Amino acid sequence: MVSDPEPPVLVVQGLSTLLTMDRSLPPVPLVDRFDLTVKPGERWAIVGESGSGKSITARSIMGLIDPPLSFSADRIEVDGVDLTHAGRDAWREVRGTRIAMILQDPLTALSPVFTIGNQLVETIRRGAVTALDARIRALELMRDVGLSEPERRMAAYPHQLSGGMRQRVAIALALASRPRVLIADEPTTALDVTVQAQILRLLVGLSQDLRTAIIMITHDIGILPGFADRIAVMYAGRVMEAGPVSDVLRAPQHPYTRALLRARPGREPAAPRRRLPIIGGAPPDLLQPRRGCPFAARCTLALPVCSDVEPLTVAVGQIRVACHLAGLPSEEVR
């Protein structure tokens, strides 16, 4: 008998996040019909330039959107809990228990006036465990995230730790309630390359050992090999291409993804490490009315139809791609 496939821990369908500047004007979509299905232990990367909508997408999935922004979705389900029409209380309950987030600057998650141990124990005690059990769990978490000498570190204040150690503590705090989904918004951007590699290895280990699904928001396409299982490439609030990382890196279907990969760091050995690929032109002004493909003004392959008609998302093998050229033989479109 074939057992059921593991159910996803996160389902997002048709998520749109709108900016309402003035009630007399139509709202501006900053995220447009975003879809994502994540399985336990899976590692996703959401990639794109600054302003592509990836961080707003992450905040929307966490239910952390305030006016003048608002969001809606056909379906949002976290670890089996349907949040599609949920109010703030339901979101608050799910946040930090089933889904958690770490940010680029770990100090935003840490109080400067309490020790690391105090903050971890207090977070764990919100789950109504005894002080002793919470301390044991705090030490266990510190070991899980690779903090050496956990007993000694418990007494340290955030400013006494290095940036890499603070990020490990922030990850431990996020994991305190054993969330099934961890969203990591540029968690390694402020760290040097060696510490960045350590944190990425740590996240890979957590996804494998604890089956925590991880969604990494990043500018840095250089981190994808060895980290992500699947990738979604965002541009102007839309997913341009999504699928298994190996397929997308081997045979990218969208001209924007190809441009990102052509410009990726490390292609020229002598070039300094760059996190942001350089592509000619600039992203569209999202405040202006849209028409056609959002990448048309920068696309070297644009056809006349591209400026008028927005491409639908279609499947090419296991990749989903939003481009009028999708599925054409590569020699015809390069």
Ligand code: SF4
């Ligand atoms: Fe380029 Fe047209 Fe494809 Fe947009 S739809 S990426 S403009 S070819």
